[in-house]
Amino acid sequence: MTEDNKDASDRPARGSRTGLKATGTRKAAAKSARSRAREFAVQALYQHLVGRNDAAAIDAFTRDLAGFHKADSVHYDALLHGCIEQAAELDALVLPLLDRKLEEISPIEHAIMWIGAYEFRQCPDVPWRVVLNECIELAKEFGGTDGHKYVNAVLNGLATRLRPAEVEADKAAGKAR
Structure with a gap:
């Protein structure tokens, strides 16, 4: 019997393949400490934007949340405080790329x-x-139904302005469109 003619019962179960659950779906990769920092930063910045809460109060509250110990607290600090301190500058960068009022x-x-614009400007070690x-993943997890598409469009446009050499190098290498 050839490999093509094998009965389905002769094949290994889907879950036996590396990286897949028994249902055949991909296992979720463990989140990095920086990814977790971004998640907490989004929640903290939301508190700032909606409740106009003070950064120190938001910070104290967020650090008490379950799972914070798994986050990169240094990156979280940079995002929370950096985005709040540079809010006007970050808004000025994003505004020309929007199709509606901020x-x-x-x-x-x-x-x-804000997180995307901040990281483009202040974190050159992050590609x-x-x-x-x-940022797209954050928008999928926390944002509205198609919010990730909007975030993608805006930040993709911003990347070409803030990191032109890096974007061009990736385009030339076929890693970006």
């Missing part, structure tokens, strides 16, 4: 765009594609 943007997507992908 006040009409969901506070979640607004916070995520632009990683920043973009992380």
